Amino acid sequence: MAALQLRDVPTDTLMEEIQRRVRCASVPETRAILIGPPGCGKGSQAPRLVEERCICHLATGDMLRSAVAAGTEMGLAAKAAMESGGLVSDEIVVGIIRDAIQQPQCAKGFALDGFPRTENQARALDDMLSTRGVEIDAVVNMQIDDELLVERISGRRIHPGSGRSYHVRFNPPKVEGIDDITGEPLVQRKDDNPDTLHTRLEAFHRQTQPVIDYYSAQGKTRAIDANDSMANVTQKIREALGQ
Numbered sequence: 648m649a650a651l652q653l654r655d656v657p658t659d660t661l662m663e664e665i666q667r668r669v670r671c672a673s674v675p676e677t678r679a680i681l682i683g684p685p686g687c688g689k690g691s692q693a694p695r696l697v698e699e700r701c702i703c704h705l706a707t708g709d710m711l712r713s714a715v716a717a718g719t720e721m722g723l724a725a726k727a728a729m730e731s732g733g734l735v736s737d738e739i740v741v742g743i744i745r746d747a748i749q750q751p752q753c754a755k756g757f758a759l760d761g762f763p764r765t766e767n768q769a770r771a772l773d774d775m776l777s778t779r780g781v782e783i784d785a786v787v788n789m790q791i792d793d794e795l796l797v798e799r800i801s802g803r804r805i806h807p808g809s810g811r812s813y814h815v816r817f818n819p820p821k822v823e824g825i826d827d828i829t830g831e832p833l834v835q836r837k838d839d840n841p842d843t844l845h846t847r848l849e850a851f852h853r854q855t856q857p858v859i860d861y862y863s864a865q866g867k868t869r870a871i872d873a874n875d876s877m878a879n880v881t882q883k884i885r886e887a888l889g890q
Contacts, residue, residue, distance in 0.1 A: 665785075671701035676754040677888060678702075678781060681788030682859060684851050685844070686799035687873045688880060689760050690812030692789075693882050695757045698886075703753040705744060707761035709810045711735065714743045721746060743772045748779075756784075766857040786862040787887050789873040793848050797841045804833040818877055840859070 653661075677700045687852045693704040700724040714722030715729075721742040740762060748757055763769040776782050791799075802815040813820045813833060821827050827830045838847065862868045869887035873880055 659826070666703075667777070671755060674701045674755055675760075676781075676784075678776070678784050679756070679864070679888060680759045680783055680786045681789065682786060682855060684791065684796060685847050686796040686803060686839075687789040687791050687888060688799075688817075688877070689789060689813070690805075690810065691818045691877060692880060693758050693760055694811065696884065699885075700755065700758075702756040702758055703747070703750065705747055705753075705757050705759050706764075706810055707740065710743050710747055714746070719743075719746060735743060737765075737768050737771050740768070741775050744772065745775050745779075763858055765860045767856050769861050783862070783867060785888050786859070786868045787884055788859055788868055788870040789883050790870055791873040793845075795874055796848070797844060800839050801841060801843050803839050804835055806831060806833055 677696075679696070681693065683689050690706070693706070696702060697704050711722075711725055715726045718720070721739055724739050728735045728739065736864075737790050744759070744762070747753060759772075773782065790851065799814065799817065802817070804813045804815065804820070804824070804828065805811070806813075808829065808831065809826075811826060811828065812818070813826075815823075820833065824833050825831070826833055859868055871880070871883040871887055875883070
């Protein structure tokens with residue numbers, strides 16, 4: 648398939664991209680981690696961060712799938728691990744993140760979602776970033792009581808191709824059951840139900856608290872109340888990131 652030529656890009660689209668790049672040139676760099684239990688709204692807030700701060704959204708599952716599909720060195724290693732029935736090692740995941748943040752869309756930074764999940768992963772991430780002369784700026788801890796998550800989880804809908812997240816009540820698509828961007832159907836994840844929620848929350852708290860403690864010791868953790876409207880949570884994240 649032939650590469651798209653610049654002359655083939657519609658003028659309106661080209662001007663919008665130029666304006667975006669001019670705006671982004673003055674935006675400070677941001678390297679953040681979003682931490683929160685399933686259903687807290689990370690997937691809904693991340694696109695807003697991407698747009699406002701000109702950064703990329705790095706969701707672990709999406710990165711793994713993209714790396715495998717692209718056949719990168721780390722992607723092939725991940726594929727081999729998964730096909731053998733094993734777990735994808737921390738080294739491979741950190742390698743995939745390292746490759747991702749070198750892409751042009753990550754030049755201004757990133758919002759990590761779903762990684763690190765353990766203190767060892769956090770240390771490995773920090774070690775990798777230090778070799779590039781950068782570090783995590785802030786860890787946004789999106790707090791919400793466990794009992795409030797059932798409605799959020801059961802009402803969540805996902806666009807499989809992009810990972811975009813909606814909620815039938817709190818963040819509905821423009822057309823019920825349809826992705827706003829592609830017009831493709833939304834799905835409900837098999838584990839997005841009350842029956843599996845308690846197990847997932849128990850695992851989340853057990854694994855993630857050491858990560859929160861690790862970054863708190865560095866003075867980087869910012870706790871916010873995520874039991875609020877989309878707009879208010881967005882503003883809280885802005886304030887947590889120093890905007």
